[in-house]
Amino acid sequence: xxxxxxxxxxxxxxxxxxxxxxxxxxxxxxxxxxxxxxxxxxxxxxxxxxxxxxxxxxxxxxxxxxxxxxxxxxxxxxxxxxxxxxxxxxxxxxxxxxxxxxxxxxxxxxxxxxxxxxxxxxxxxxxxxxxxxxxxxxxxxxxxxxxxxxxxxxxxxxxxxxxxxxxxxxxxxxxxxxxxxxxxxxxxxxxxxxxxxxxxxxxxxxxxxxxxxxxxxxxxxxxxxxxxxxxxxxxxxxxxxxxxxxxxxxxxxxxxxxxxxxxxxxxxxxxxxxxxxxxxxxxxxxxxxxxxxxxxxxxxxxxxxxxxxxxxxxxxxxxxxxxxxxxxxxxxxxxxxxxxxxxxxxxxxxxxxxxxxxxxxxxxxxxxxxxxxxxxxxxxxxxxxxxxxxxxxxxxxxxxxxxxxxxxxxxxxxxxxxxxxxxxxxxxxxxxxxxxxxxxxxxxxxxxxxxxxxxxxxxxxxxxxxxxxxxxxxxxxxxxxxxxxxxxxxxxxxxxxxxxxxxxxxxxxxxxxxxxxxxxxxxxxxxxxxxxxxxxxxxxxxxxxxxxxxxxxxxxxxxxxxxxxxxxxxxxxxxxxxxxxxxxxxxxxxxxxxxxxxxxxxxxxxxxxxxxxxxxxxxxxxxxxxxxxxxxxxxxxxxxxxxxxxxxxxxxxxxxxxxxxxxxxxxxxxxxxxxxxxxxxxxxxxxxxxxxxxxxxxxxxxxxxxxxxxxxxxxxxxxxxxxxxxxxxxxxxxxxxxxxxxxxxxxxxxxxxxxxxxxxxxxxxxxxxxxxxxxxxxxxxxxxxxxxxxxxxxxxxxxxxxxxxxxxxxxxxxxxxxxxxxxxxxxxxxxx
Numbered sequence: 003x004x005x006x007x008x009x010x011x012x013x014x015x016x017x018x019x020x021x022x023x024x025x026x027x028x029x030x031x032x033x034x035x036x037x038x039x040x041x042x043x044x045x046x047x048x049x050x051x052x053x054x055x056x057x058x059x060x061x062x063x064x065x066x067x068x069x070x071x072x073x074x075x076x077x078x079x080x081x082x083x084x085x086x087x088x089x090x091x092x093x094x095x096x097x098x099x100x101x102x103x104x105x106x107x108x109x110x111x112x113x114x115x116x117x118x119x120x121x122x123x124x125x126x127x128x129x130x131x132x133x134x135x136x137x138x139x140x141x142x143x144x145x146x147x148x149x150x151x152x153x154x155x156x157x158x159x160x161x162x163x164x165x166x167x168x169x170x171x172x173x174x175x176x177x178x179x180x181x182x183x184x185x186x187x188x189x190x191x192x193x194x195x196x197x198x199x200x201x202x203x204x205x206x207x208x209x210x211x212x213x214x215x216x217x218x219x220x221x222x223x224x225x226x227x228x229x230x231x232x233x234x235x236x237x238x239x240x241x242x243x244x245x246x247x248x249x250x251x252x253x254x255x256x257x258x259x260x261x262x263x264x265x266x267x268x269x270x271x272x273x274x275x276x277x278x279x280x281x282x283x284x285x286x287x288x289x290x291x292x293x294x295x296x297x298x299x300x301x302x303x304x305x306x307x308x309x310x311x312x313x314x315x316x317x318x319x320x321x322x323x324x325x326x327x328x329x330x331x332x333x334x335x336x337x338x339x340x341x342x343x344x345x346x347x348x349x350x351x352x353x354x355x356x357x358x359x360x361x362x363x364x365x366x367x368x369x370x371x372x373x374x375x376x377x378x379x380x381x382x383x384x385x386x387x388x389x390x391x392x393x394x395x396x397x398x399x400x401x402x403x404x405x406x407x408x409x410x411x412x413x414x415x416x417x418x419x420x421x422x423x424x425x426x427x428x429x430x431x432x433x434x435x436x437x438x439x440x441x442x443x444x445x446x447x448x449x450x451x452x453x454x455x456x457x458x459x460x461x462x463x464x465x466x467x468x469x470x471x472x473x474x475x476x477x478x479x480x481x482x483x484x485x486x487x488x489x490x491x492x493x494x495x496x497x498x499x500x501x502x503x504x505x506x507x508x509x510x511x512x513x514x515x516x517x518x519x520x521x522x523x524x525x526x527x528x529x530x531x532x533x534x535x536x537x538x539x540x541x542x543x544x545x546x547x548x549x550x551x552x553x554x555x556x557x558x559x560x561x562x563x564x565x566x567x568x569x570x571x572x573x574x575x576x577x578x579x580x581x582x583x584x585x586x587x588x589x590x591x592x593x594x595x596x597x598x599x600x601x602x603x604x605x606x607x608x609x610x611x612x613x614x615x616x617x618x619x620x621x622x623x624x625x626x627x628x629x630x631x632x633x634x635x636x637x638x639x640x641x642x643x644x645x646x647x648x649x650x651x652x653x654x655x656x657x658x659x660x661x662x663x664x665x666x667x668x669x670x671x672x673x674x675x676x677x678x679x680x681x682x683x684x685x686x687x688x689x690x691x692x693x694x695x696x697x698x699x700x701x702x703x704x705x706x707x708x709x710x711x712x713x714x715x716x717x718x719x720x721x722x723x724x725x726x727x728x729x730x731x732x733x734x735x736x737x738x739x740x741x742x743x744x745x746x747x748x749x750x751x752x753x754x755x756x757x758x759x760x761x762x763x764x765x766x767x768x769x770x771x772x773x774x775x776x777x778x779x780x781x782x783x784x785x786x787x788x789x790x791x792x793x794x795x796x797x798x799x800x801x802x803x804x805x806x807x808x809x810x811x812x813x814x815x816x817x818x819x820x821x822x823x824x825x826x827x828x829x830x831x832x833x834x
Contacts, residue, residue, distance in 0.1 A: 019209050024494070025365065031241040039069045042070060043303075043348075045151060046072045048061055049175055051101040051160075053080040054262060055172065055620065056074045056159065058236045058250035058679070059250040060273055061250075063237070063273070066111050066246065067235075067239075067718060070290065070295075071347065072112045073114065075456075077140060077171065077174075080096060082120075086259055093438055093610075094598065094600065100458055101460070101605035104459070104605075106253040113151075114454055117143035118143055118437065118455060125508075126170055128174040128177060131170035145185050148186040150456065151407070154205045156173070158176040158210065160172040160175060160209075162180045186201060189201050189202055195452065197452075207280055211275065212274055230274050230277070230286075231283065232286075234271065235272075249744075251264055256604065258762050297311075300344050301339075308524070309335075330477070333352050333356065363388065366481055368380070368382075368485050371500065373532070374427070374503065375432070378426050379425050380423070381466070381483060383419075385420075387416070388415070393473075394410070394412055394471045395409045396409060396410060398466055398467065398468055399467040400464065400466060403429075427464065430463050431501065433609070434611040435459065435610060436454050436459075438612065443647055444588050464499060480628060484497065484498065505528060505593045506529045507529070508527040509615065510525060510527070513618075513643065513813065514616055515623075522602075524568070524570075525569075528558065528567060530564075531597075535726050536558070537556060538554065538555050539556055541571070542583040542585060543582050544582070544618070549569050554567045577621060579617065581617055581618065582615060583615045584614040584615070596611070621819060623816075625827055630650065630671060632654060632660075633653075633672045635672065636679045638703075638808040642812075644671075644811075656682045659690070660689060663689070664690070665693070667698065668698075669828075671701045673703060674795065676703075676705065687713040696796065697796070700799075703721060703804070706720075707721055712802070714802060715800050716768035716772065718767075720764075722761060723763070723777060725789070726760075727781065728756040728759055730779060730780055732760070733777040733785070735774050735777050741801075741824050741825060747829050752821065754817065755815050755816070755817070760778050761778075771793045772792065774791055775790040775792060788804065790804075791803070
């Protein structure tokens with residue numbers, strides 16, 4: 003193996019460790035790069051709207067080539083998108099995408115920030131966006147991000163001057179950034195923030211432009227570039243063994259739930275930014291030109307720079323511990339700086355370097371992965387000095403309890419120190435995502451604590467401060483308490499340590515449909531968060547519904563064990579909908595949260611607490627047929643929704659489809675984005691069409707229009723047409739068509755109560771064999787007629803629909819159930 007390959011593989015291994023939550027073990031190359039970054043006092047903030055909007059090439063370039071402190075401000079967490087790797091949507095998808103952004107920043111070297119804006123789905127214009135977001139609150143969050151991060155340079159991903167040409171969230175992010183650039187330095191704007199921070203005026207604002215925004219490369223060539231800067235972001239990093247492009251591709255590939263896994267690329271590549279506001283750079287090749295980014299930027303920094311520039315110039319890659327005396331001296335000077343902003347940043351950076359140079363290993367691992375408020379947990383400690391310098395552990399301190407335990411341990415070279423302590427969780431709150439703790443709305447999350455706003459995740463509930471003396475210099479290192487253990491088939495595993503409720507409850511189905519007057523047995527799962535708990539659980543139902551028993555007792559001896567309690571629920575006579583809620587009671591304390599664990603290999607395990615409730619609907623619905631075959635695409639909850647109304651649904655893998663496998667089904671449904679994600683379907687399409695020809699119904703749900711052929715029986719071209727207003731008027735084009743009349747009569751009120759959107763990626767061109775059933779449009783647009791197309795093919799029916807059934811059925815929208823039942827019930831055609 004050559005040296006370059008070894009470096010690259012080492013980089014990937016280190017990166018994978020970050021994803022797995024293992025402590026990062028820096029190579030000397032990485033230590034040196036952190037020394038370089040320590041000696042650069044400049045910051046850049048990149049601003050856009052969603053996870054995956056960020057230009058990882060530019061973020062990586064700023065963080066690794068220029069060495070600037072760089073952050074990405076994503077106004078949303080991507081809650082409104084789709085999920086290609088699992089069933090999580092909406093708020094749970096936002097949790098995944100948050101962690102994928104953190105994983106991406108772990109690769110490209112940036113930091114991550116957010117606002118309180120909720121990604122409510124696609125928006126065609128910033129005017130619509132601001133009607134749903136609270137514009138003033140989101141603007142205040144952008145101002146807050148600028149005041150806290152204090153960037154010299156701000157770069158917008160999108161153009162604030164072209165509303166209506168891209169996603170409304172995109173343009174909105176740029177418009178807010180342009181406004182916030184001026185407001186952040188004005189003490190009369192959002193003065194309540196100044197209790198926690200101070201005003202800040204960035205030096206310059208740019209728009210990250212490219213030929214794409216001009217429509218073609220030819221147009222961009224002709225454009226006035228007098229206010230543009232450009233630089234080659236394809237630089238190669240010998241210390242990493244990879245180029246900036248490769249680093250950026252690896253970062254983008256962390257957005258797996260969006261299908262962003264991609265090949266790395268290499269070579270020269272020009273990046274352009276357009277100057278918008280502030281002070282124009284003196285050098286058009288340098289974003290920070292004219293800004294003092296040396297240690298002389300801060301009062302008292304000159305002496306620090308004298309020490310640290312020498313460390314950088316004479317860095318010893320074989321024995322970095324030789325620099326510890328200089329680093330410790332610089333650390334003591336940094337600790338005396340009056341500039342609190344740079345003091346905090348550079349103190350954290352130099353402590354990381356000192357820790358790495360000394361080979362210091364500090365760990366606090368709980369005996370369990372979770373505990374409950376006011377309990378105590380045993381924590382195993384490991385402390386190891388792998389250098390020859392003099393080092394003592396004087397004490398450890400619990401945070402936030404501020405309890406100090408004296409140690410006075412001489413840390414001899416390479417002699418491991420292990421001990422165990424009981425850690426009290428008195429007064430510590432749950433550690434679930436902070437933005438999901440209070441009730442939120444369609445456009446905004448509720449965050450009452452100003453200092454939490456913008457943070458990517460909830461600060462870890464328990465930390466340990468290790469107080470040491472290294473070569474006569476007092477210095478402290480703070481570590482999160484984690485859970486470290488091993489599995490024989492996976493090896494060493496690190497997980498976050500969580501503080502969770504004593505008991506959580508769960509209703510298996512989030513929507514429960516009563517299609518007639520019959521009662522249903524509803525199971526409530528009770529899960530213990532600690533050993534030996536007992537209490538009662540009850541099911542709260544809306545007015546008009548009844549439940550027996552009123553409550554039931556439970557006893558659970560082992561932590562993590564579960565009990566299932568059954569209730570019988572009776573619906574009212576007429577159509578009705580509402581919510582049922584599972585509530586446990588222990589010693590007069592109530593618990594009404596469900597614990598949802600999200601565990602994918604590429605992100606740390608997430609523990610989310612959500613309201614333990616389900617929507618219940620009494621629905622008058624009729625249907626034909628019973629047995630449904632379902633071919634999953636990128637993943638959705640439609641199969642379970644169909645089971646709710648009495649269908650027997652069999653999930654069919656595309657690989658198993660053959661000339662005989664579909665004949666027993668009354669209808670076959672193809673899940674969302676199946677043709678995008680299941681390439682084998684193109685080879686199985688002949689069997690699907692043969693099934694239709696013989697009298698079956700095939701319902702194909704939406705696919706994105708990029709590089710996909712759904713291989714419909716007749717000409718059908720997908721587009722980007724969509725109707726984002728879930729309240730948009732629906733016109734019935736084919737009033738007499740069976741699909742609107744049998745077995746359920748579809749009326750205008752069946753399109754009320756839809757969520758997030760009407761539909762997406764409608765076909766806009768089709769042959770005469772298809773009959774368009776519905777028309778709808780967003781404000782100011784022409785009618786879109788491709789949301790639901792039905793074509794006779796042989797004895798059967800081929801149906802293509804971009805209607806968002808994958809959102810409406812799990813949300814319990816009655817009209818969506820009736821319409822889908824009609825699609826499944828279409829009759830066999832007579833061959834003339």
